[in-house]
Amino acid sequence: MGVVKIKKDFHEARWCEPIIYEMSTPGQRGILVPMPDDEVKEAAGDVLSAIPANLRRKELNLPEMDQKHVLQHYIRLTQETLGANLTNDISEGTCTMKYNPRVNEDLAANPNFAEVHPLQDEETVQGILEIHYKFEQIIKEISGLDRVTFQPGGGNHAVYTAASVVRAYWESKGELDKRDEVITTIFSHPCDAATPATAGFKIITLYPDKDGFPDIEALKAAVSERTAAIFMTNPEDIGLYNPRVDEFVKIVHSVGGLCFYDQANANAFLGVARAKEAGFDMCHFNVHKTFGTPHGSSGPANGAFCCKEEFAKFLPVPTVGFDGKKYFLDFNHPESFGKVRDFWGTAGVILRAYAWTMMLGAEGLRECADISVINNNYFEKKLLTIPGLSECFAGNGHRRQEQVRYSWEKLKEDTGVGTVEVANRAVDYGIPHYWFSHHPWEIPEPMTLEPCETYSKDDLDEYYEVLKQVSKEAYETPEIVINAPHKAAAHKRNDEAALDDPEKWATTWKAYVRKHGNK
Amino acid sequence: MSKPIVYPYIPNSVPEEKQKLLKEIGIDSVEDIFKEIPDHLRFKGKMNIPEPFLSEYELRRHVEGLLAKNKNCKDYINFLGAGTWQHYVPSVVDEIISRDEFLTAYVVGDAQGDHGKWQALFESASMIGEMVGMEAVNKPTYDWANAIAIACRMAARMTGRREIFVAGTISPGRLSVVKNYCKPEIKVELLKYDKETGLLDLTDLKARISSNTGAVYFENPSYLGFIETQGEEIAKIAHDNGAELIVGVDPSSLGILAAPADYGADLVVGDYQPLGLHMQWGGGLAGFVCSRDDKRYVAEYPGLLYGITTSVKEGEYCFGEVFFERTSYASREKGKDFIGTTTALWGIAAGVYMALMGPQGFRDLGEGIMQRVAYAKGLLAKIKGVKVDVIKSPVFKEFVVNFDDTGMTVGQINKALLDHKIFGGKDISQEFPEYGQSALYCITEVHTREDLKKLATALEQIVKGL
Numbered sequence: 001m002g003v004v005k006i007k008k009d010f011h012e013a014r015w016c017e018p019i020i021y022e023m024s025t026p027g028q029r030g031i032l033v034p035m036p037d038d039e040v041k042e043a044a045g046d047v048l049s050a051i052p053a054n055l056r057r058k059e060l061n062l063p064e065m066d067q068k069h070v071l072q073h074y075i076r077l078t079q080e081t082l083g084a085n086l087t088n089d090i091s092e093g094t095c096t097m098k099y100n101p102r103v104n105e106d107l108a109a110n111p112n113f114a115e116v117h118p119l120q121d122e123e124t125v126q127g128i129l130e131i132h133y134k135f136e137q138i139i140k141e142i143s144g145l146d147r148v149t150f151q152p153g154g155g156n157h158a159v160y161t162a163a164s165v166v167r168a169y170w171e172s173k174g175e176l177d178k179r180d181e182v183i184t185t186i187f188s189h190p191c192d193a194a195t196p197a198t199a200g201f202k203i204i205t206l207y208p209d210k211d212g213f214p215d216i217e218a219l220k221a222a223v224s225e226r227t228a229a230i231f232m233t234n235p236e237d238i239g240l241y242n243p244r245v246d247e248f249v250k251i252v253h254s255v256g257g258l259c260f261y262d263q264a265n266a267n268a269f270l271g272v273a274r275a276k277e278a279g280f281d282m283c284h285f286n287v288h289k290t291f292g293t294p295h296g297s298s299g300p301a302n303g304a305f306c307c308k309e310e311f312a313k314f315l316p317v318p319t320v321g322f323d324g325k326k327y328f329l330d331f332n333h334p335e336s337f338g339k340v341r342d343f344w345g346t347a348g349v350i351l352r353a354y355a356w357t358m359m360l361g362a363e364g365l366r367e368c369a370d371i372s373v374i375n376n377n378y379f380e381k382k383l384l385t386i387p388g389l390s391e392c393f394a395g396n397g398h399r400r401q402e403q404v405r406y407s408w409e410k411l412k413e414d415t416g417v418g419t420v421e422v423a424n425r426a427v428d429y430g431i432p433h434y435w436f437s438h439h440p441w442e443i444p445e446p447m448t449l450e451p452c453e454t455y456s457k458d459d460l461d462e463y464y465e466v467l468k469q470v471s472k473e474a475y476e477t478p479e480i481v482i483n484a485p486h487k488a489a490a491h492k493r494n495d496e497a498a499l500d501d502p503e504k505w506a507t508t509w510k511a512y513v514r515k516h517g518n519k
Numbered sequence: 520m521s522k523p524i525v526y527p528y529i530p531n532s533v534p535e536e537k538q539k540l541l542k543e544i545g546i547d548s549v550e551d552i553f554k555e556i557p558d559h560l561r562f563k564g565k566m567n568i569p570e571p572f573l574s575e576y577e578l579r580r581h582v583e584g585l586l587a588k589n590k591n592c593k594d595y596i597n598f599l600g601a602g603t604w605q606h607y608v609p610s611v612v613d614e615i616i617s618r619d620e621f622l623t624a625y626v627v628g629d630a631q632g633d634h635g636k637w638q639a640l641f642e643s644a645s646m647i648g649e650m651v652g653m654e655a656v657n658k659p660t661y662d663w664a665n666a667i668a669i670a671c672r673m674a675a676r677m678t679g680r681r682e683i684f685v686a687g688t689i690s691p692g693r694l695s696v697v698k699n700y701c702k703p704e705i706k707v708e709l710l711k712y713d714k715e716t717g718l719l720d721l722t723d724l725k726a727r728i729s730s731n732t733g734a735v736y737f738e739n740p741s742y743l744g745f746i747e748t749q750g751e752e753i754a755k756i757a758h759d760n761g762a763e764l765i766v767g768v769d770p771s772s773l774g775i776l777a778a779p780a781d782y783g784a785d786l787v788v789g790d791y792q793p794l795g796l797h798m799q800w801g802g803g804l805a806g807f808v809c810s811r812d813d814k815r816y817v818a819e820y821p822g823l824l825y826g827i828t829t830s831v832k833e834g835e836y837c838f839g840e841v842f843f844e845r846t847s848y849a850s851r852e853k854g855k856d857f858i859g860t861t862t863a864l865w866g867i868a869a870g871v872y873m874a875l876m877g878p879q880g881f882r883d884l885g886e887g888i889m890q891r892v893a894y895a896k897g898l899l900a901k902i903k904g905v906k907v908d909v910i911k912s913p914v915f916k917e918f919v920v921n922f923d924d925t926g927m928t929v930g931q932i933n934k935a936l937l938d939h940k941i942f943g944g945k946d947i948s949q950e951f952p953e954y955g956q957s958a959l960y961c962i963t964e965v966h967t968r969e970d971l972k973k974l975a976t977a978l979e980q981i982v983k984g985l
Contacts (some may be wrong), residue, residue, distance in 0.1 A: 012632065016835065019827070020642045020874055030875030031609050033883040033964055036890045040968050044893035048775060048886060050913040052748050055777050057885075060878040061649045070874045071611050078620035080635030082628060085619035092627045099528050100623050103575050108799075109617075112586040117599045118801030119945050120590065121937060127588035128800050138568045153661035156859025164699055176703070194847030194857035198672075200703040203852040241555045271566045273556050288860065292528070295625040296616075296864030297636045298658070298823075300802065339695040342602055342664045343801025351582075359578045361571030364526055370549040371531045377552055378540040399552050427632040435627045439849050456530035457540060483831075489634035491830040493837045498828050502814040505841045507824045509645035511654040511812045 004461040006469055010430040011487040013079035020073060021509045022518075024063040030070045061510075080489035082432040084295065088459045090379070091426075091434035093403045093448030094189070094237050096267050096289035101359075104293070104352040113351055118343040122328050128347060129327030132320040135354040139304050142365075143263075143283050144276025147312040149305050149319055150287070150345040155264045156191040158284035158303025159231065161316065161340050162260045163199035165282065165307065166229045168314040168337040169258065179228040183252070185214040187236035190438050192262050201228055208442075212393030213242050219251055227257035233264065234278075237438060237448060238392055239376070239400040241273075249279035258282065266290045267452055268373050268402030271366040275306065282307040291353035302349035316340050371453035372402050375460060379451045380404050382464045388414055388471050392443040403450035405443050412445050417474035417481045419445040424492065425473065425484035429466045524573065592798065594940065596970045600917050600961025601742070601945040602663070602690055603801050604793045606771060607965055612795040612871045616864050626823075626860065630838035637838035640863060641825045643791075643870030644807075650773045650873070650881075651787040652780025653809035657822040658858075659791060659866035664693035666788035666806030667767055668700030671734055672856055673808075673819040674763040674786065675705050680733035684762075686719050687712045690742040691950045693767075705733070714953055717745040717910040721752060728760045734786075738767040739779065743951070744917030744959060745910050746776065754783025770794055770869075771963075772915045774881025775889070786810045795872030796865050805865035818845055821856035884964055888916045891962045891971065898975035904982050909954055916963055920944060923955040925982040932981055933958070939977035 036044070048056065065073075082089070089097040108114065116125060136148045152158040163182070170176040182196035185206045193203045204222045209215040214232065230252045235241045242248070249259045261275045261283035267290045275283035287302040288295055295301070307315070313335045321330035329344070360368065380400055383389060388411025391404050412418040423434050437446035451460055474481050485491065498504040506512035526532045531540060541547065553561070572578040597605050616622065621636060630637040644656035660666045671683045683701065685694065687709040694707075701707050708727070711720035719737055728735070735757040739747045747753075750766070757764040765786045766779035771793040779787045787809045796803035810816035817824070826841035847854035876884065892914060896907040904925035907918065922932055933943040944960035951957070962971070 017635075017638065019638070019645070019836065020870075021645065028877070029879060030611075030877060031880060033876075033880055033887060034607070034967075035883060035887045036894070037968055040894040040971075041890050043897055044890035047889035047893050050889075051746065051775065054751065054782070055746065055748060057773065057775050057777055057882070058781075060774060060881060062646055062876070062878050062881070063874050064877045064879075065874060067611060067875065070871065071614070073874075074611075074615040074639065074871055075618070077635030077639045078615065078618045080633075080638070081620040081624050082632045083618075083620040083623035084625065085623040092625055095625055095627060097623075097625065100619075101528065101575075103579060105617060105622070107579070107582050107586070109613075110583065110586050111591045111593050112583075112589040113591075114797040114799055115591040115593045115605075116589055116800045117592055117597055117605065117798050117942065118603050119599045119601060120592075120942055121933065124590035124595075124937070124942075125800065127585045130585055130588065131582075134569075141566050141568050144562070153665075153862065154860040156857055157661060160857060164702075167702065190847050190851045190854075191857050191859055193852040194854055197852035198700075198856045205851075243555060243557050243560075246557075246560060271562060272553055273560055274562050277560050277562060286860075294622045294864075295860070296862075297621050297624045297633075297640070297867065298626040298863035299861040300805070300865060301860040338699040339664070339692060340661075340699065342662050342690070342692045342696060342804060345802065347800040347802035349802070355578060355582050358569065358572055358581065359575070360526065360528075361573075362566040362568050363524065364529075364571055365566065365568075367524075367526060367529055367532055371529055371537070373552045374537060374540050374544070374549055375531060377544045377546075381544060399555050401552065401555065424629070424631065432624075433627055433629045433632050439851070453529045453531070457536055459530075485631045488631035490631045490835060490837050491832045492631065493828055493839055494831045495828060496839070499826050499839045499841050500844070502812075502817065504828075505817075505824075505826050506654075506828075507641070507644055507656050507812070507817075507826050507841055508648040508654050509642070509827070510648060512827050514654070 004458050004465060006465040007430045012489045014489050015076040015080060017073060017076050019509055020063045023065055023069065026064055028064045028066045030065050030067045087430060087432050088463055089432050090449050090451040090455055090463050091432045093435045093450040094265055096265060096450060096452050098292055098452045099454035100292060100294040101356065104355045107355055108348045108351055126327055129320055131354050132350055133322050133327050135350055138357055139306060142270060143306040144274040145283060145306040146309040147307055147315065149315050150302055150350050151316045151341050152303035152305055153341050153346055154299055154301035155286035155303045156195060157340060158305045159191045159262060160195035161305045162282050162284060163196040164337045165311055165314045166258055167199050168335060169311065170228055172335055179226060181226045182228055183222050183230045185232050185236060186442060187238055188233040188262055189264060192231040196231060211396040212238060212240050216244060216247060219248060223251055223255045223257065225255060227252060227255050229258040229260055231260045231262060233262040235401050238405040239403040240398055241401050246278045264289065265402060268369050270369045271362060272369050282311060287349050287353045292356035293349045293352040300346045300349060302346045368453045375451040375455055376400060376402055379460045383467060386468050386471050403448060405437060406447040407443050408445035408447060411471060411474055415474040415478050417478050419447050421481045421484060422470050425470045425481045426466055427485040428487045431466050595942050596973060597942040598944045598960045599942050601959050602692060603798050603803060604961060604963060605798060605965055606793050606963050608795050608797055609875050611875060612868050615871050616868045621864060621867055637825055639867045639870055641827055641838055643866045644825060646870055646873040647807050648809055650770050651768060651809050652778030653787055654812035655817050656807060656809045657820050657824055659862040660806035660808060660822060661861050662804035663767060663788060663790035663806045664696035666808045667693060667736060668697045669808050669821060670765045670786040670788050671697060671701055671705060674734035674765065676819050677815060678733040678761065680731050682706045682708065682731045683733055684708050684710050684728065684735045686710055686737035688717055688741045688743050689738060716912045717741060717743050718747060718749055718912060719753060721749060724756055728756060730761065732760055732762040734763040734765050736765040740769055740772055740915040743910060743919055744914045745912035746915060750782030772885055775885030791865055791869035794869035796868055805862035817842060819855055822858050887964055888962065891966055892916060892918060895962055895971045898971060902979045902982060905978060909957060917959055917961045919954060919957050920960050921955055921957045927982065929956050929958045935981040936977055941974060941977055
C-alpha cells in the first residue's frame with residue numbers, strides 16, 4: 001500500500017438535510033401499491049364499511065414525497081454515516097469492527113433465503129436448516145461445548161438466554177429461592193450484570209486486583225451456597241487474559257454454582273483457547289462480531305449461546321436437528337424455558353457467518369486470531385509513544401491480547417482536553433468516534449481500541465498519526481480540539497442537558513414541534 | 520511446506536507484513552503474545568471444521584448450492600403469515616439498507632460523525648409514532664414479542680403491580696417469549712375470548728382485573744386475523760382499575776384502522792417487518808415500543824432513545840441519547856432491564872418504507888388487502904367442506920379457514936398444496952384446538968386474482984381427492 005497520510009483535508013458530507021416531515025408536499029407519492037382488479041373489487045364490495053366507525057383511520061400524518069426525493073434524502077443520510085467498511089474503524093473497541101464481505105450480502109439477498117417464510121414445510125427449507133446445522137457444528141468445535149442455539153438476537157440477548165438457562169436449572173432442582181446471586185466482574189460487559197438482574201438474580205460485582213485481573217480473593221469471599229452462577233468475560237474489556245480463569249471456574253463449581261463465559265470478543269482466540277478447556281458450562285459468541293457479519297447500525301445481530309449437554313434440555317425451542325437424511329426443527333427440549341425470540345432467530349446473520357467461516361476454514365480462523373493480536377501489540381507499542389497517552393495497568397508485565405484500554409488522563413491534566421474531545425477531533429480526520437469504556441469509567445479518560453485482522457499496517461499507522469496529531473493540537477491549540485468536530489456531518493450539541501429534560505427532549509418529530517415549535 | 524495463504528480479508532496475512540509487525544513489536548512469533556494463556560488452557564492442534572472454499576467463486580457456488588435446496592415465496596404462492604408476512608419490498612428500501620454506510624456502522628458513533636444514522640432512526644421513530652398515535656418511541660427491539668415483554672415490564676414498574684392480563688388469542692410464539700421475560704416476579708394470565716367472534720371476554724376481564732393488575736394486553740388485528748372492536752371498553756376497564764393498556768399492532772393495517780392511542784392505548788407495540796423487510800426465514804423481525812411522551816413512561820424504557828436537539832451551529836439539528844442514565848449501558852444492573860444490539864437497520868428500512876408509502880399508500884394497501892381477502896373468502900366458501908367464517912368478526916389480512924368437514928387434516932391439505940406450488944395457511948389445530956382442523960391464511964397486496972383462484976382451484980381438487 002501507499003505512504004501513510006493523515007487525512008488533513010477530510011470533510012464528511014454535510015447535507016444539512018431537513019427532517020423528512022419538513023420535505024413533505026401534499027399529494028406526492030413515493031410508490032404506488034398494486035390494487036386488485038375490478039372483478040375483485042366488485043365481488044368484495046365496500047370492505048371498509050365492515051370496520052366500526054370509531055375504529056376507522058381518520059388521518060395519518062406521514063410525509064408525502066416523490067420517490068427520487070426519498071431516495072436522495074436517505075442516500076444523503078448514508079453519506080453522513082461513517083460505516084466500518086468505508087473507514088478506519090479500529091475505533092470501536094470491544095465491537096470487533098472487521099470487514100463485512102460483499103459476497104455475503106449477495107448471498108443474503110438470494111430469493112431462496114430472503115423470500116423464505118419461517119413456517120414453510122421443512123422439506124422446502126432444507127438448505128437454510130442445513131446451514132444452521134453445519135454452523136452449529138463449527139461453533140461447537142470453536143467453543144468445545146456440546147449444543148448451540150442461534151435464537152438470541154444479539155450478544156446481550158444471548159447472555160440473557162444464559163441467565164434464563166441458569167434460572168431454569170435451579171428451578172428444576174427446586175433451589176431457585178436459595179440460589180439467587182450471580183457474580184460478575186466490573187470489566188465484564190454491563191449485560192453480564194443487567195441480564196441476570198432482569199432474570200431475577202442479585203448481582204455481586206468483583207473489582208480488579210493491582211494487576212488488572214479480577215480479584216480471586218474477592219471471588220472466594222463472594223461465593224456461597226447462594227451462588228447461582230458467575231458471568232464473566234476473559235479477556236475483559238481491557239485486553240488482559242486472566243491466566244487463572246480456570247481457578248475462577250473451580251471456585252464457583254466448588255459451591256455448586258454454574259459458570260458462563262461471555263465470549264463477545266472471541267476473535268483473538270479462534271483455535272487458540274476455548275470455553276471447554278477453562279471448564280465453563282456455557283458460553284456465547286457475538287456472531288456479528290467474531291464471524292464477520294455487518295453490525296447494521298446496531299443490528300440485526302445474533303448471539304450464539306453454547307452449553308454442555310446437561311443444560312441442552314433447558315434451551316429455547318426449537319434447535320436444528322438432523323436425522324441422517326433430513327434436517328428438522330427440534331422442539332424436543334423437555335425442560336425448555338420457552339423462547340427468547342419469535343420464530344428461529346436472525347437467520348441472515350447465520351447465513352453470512354457460515355459463508356464467512358467457510359471462506360477461511362480452520363487455518364484462516366487461526367490467522368484471524370494471530371493477526372488481531374499482532375496488530376494490537378504493534379499498535380499499542382506505537383500509541384504509547386504519544387504524549388499524554390497511557391494504558392491501564394501499565395507495566396504489569398502482561399501482554400495485551402486483542403484490544404487495549406488506554407487513558408488520556410495525563411493529557412487531560414496537562415491540557416484540559418479529555419477523551420471525549422479527542423474522539424470528536426479524530427472525526428475531523430475521517431476516523432469514526434472511538435469507544436471510551438462501558439460505565440462506570442474505572443479508568444480515567446478511557447479509550448478502547450481494537451485493531452482486528454482486517455486492518456492493514458497502513459491503517460494502524462494512520463490511526464497512530466491521527467492520535468499523535470490530536471495530542472499535539474491539545475498541547476498547542478487546545479481550543480481546536482475542545483470545539484471539535486469541525487468537519488463532521490454535524491457540530492457539537494449545544495445543550496447536553498436538553499436530552500435529560502422532559503420539557504425539552506424529543507424522540508419524535510411531533511414531540512419536537514410541540515415543545516420547540518416548527519422553525 | 521506449501522506457500523502460506525494470503526487471505527483477501529486479512530491484509531497482514533502477507534508473510535512479509537506480518538514479519539514487519541513482529542519485528543517492530545520485538546518478538547519472534549505470535550506465541551510470545553499467547554504465552555499469557557497457560558498451556559493447559561490452550562487448544563491444541565487444528566480445529567475440526569470443514570475445508571474452506573478459498574475463492575469467492577467457489578464459496579458462492581457452495582452456499583448457493585445449499586440455498587437451492589430451499590423453495591421460496593416468489594416461485595410458490597404463499598399464504599403463510601402468523602407473525603412474518605409477505606409484502607412487497609420497494610427497491611429504494613433495499614438500496615438504502617444495503618449501502619455500506621448504514622450496513623456496517625454500529626452503535627458507538629456519536630451523532631456528529633454518524634449524524635445520518637441518527638437522523639434516519641429518529642425519522643423512523645417519528646413515523647411509527649404517527650402511525651400508532653404516540654410521541655415517544657424507542658430504538659427497534661429484537662421483535663414484537665420482545666416489545667410486548669418490555670412494555671409489560673415497564674407497566675409493572677410504573678404501577679408497582681405484578682400481574683398482566685393478556686388476550687387469549689395472542690400469538691403463542693410471542694406469549695412464550697413474554698412469559699419468560701416476565702419471570703420471576705410478573706404473572707402473565709390469559710383472558711377468555713368468545714370463540715364465535717374471537718373478541719376478548721369483557722366479563723372475564725372485569726371479574727379478574729384488580730388492584731394487582733399492572734397491564735392489559737391485546738392485539739389488533741389479532742393473531743387470528745380478526746379486528747378487536749372493543750378497544751375503548753377494554754381501555755376503560757383497564758384505566759378504571761389503574762392498569763396500563765398495551766396494544767399490539769400490525770402496522771400495515773394502520774392506513775385504515777385507527778391508531779391504538781385513539782382508543783385508549785397507553786403503550787403500543789408491534790413489528791416493523793411488514794414495512795419493507797424481507798421474510799428471511801423469520802429473520803426480518805424488529806419490534807417497536809411507543810408511549811406518550813411523559814416522564815413516567817420514558818423513564819422506564821430499557822432501550823436507547825434517539826433524541827433530536829440542536830448544535831452549536833445556528834439552525835442545525837443534532838441528535839443524542841435521551842435520558843441515558845436509565846439504561847443498563849449507563850447503570851449496569853441498576854438500569855432498566857437490559858439493552859444491546861437489536862435491529863436498527865430494520866428500523867431504518869421501515870422508515871424508508873413509510874416515507875415512500877405516505878398516507879395514501881397505507882390507505883390503498885389496507886383497502887386493497889381487505890378487498891382481496893373478501894374475494895378470496897368468497898371463492899373458498901364455495902368449496903364443499905371448507906368454512907371461512909369460523910370467526911365472525913371483520914378481519915384484516917388474515918383469517919381462519921376450517922377444514923373439519925373435508926375429512927382431511929390441515930397437515931394433509933398443506934402437503935397436497937405443495938404439489939400445486941402453494942404454501943397453505945398456518946396450521947393452528949395444535950395452538951387453538953377449539954377451532955378443529957383450521958389454518959390461518961394470509962393475503963396481502965402481493966396476491967393477484969389469479970393467485971387466489973389458483974388457491975381455490977387447488978383446494979377444491981384436494982378436498983375432492985382429485
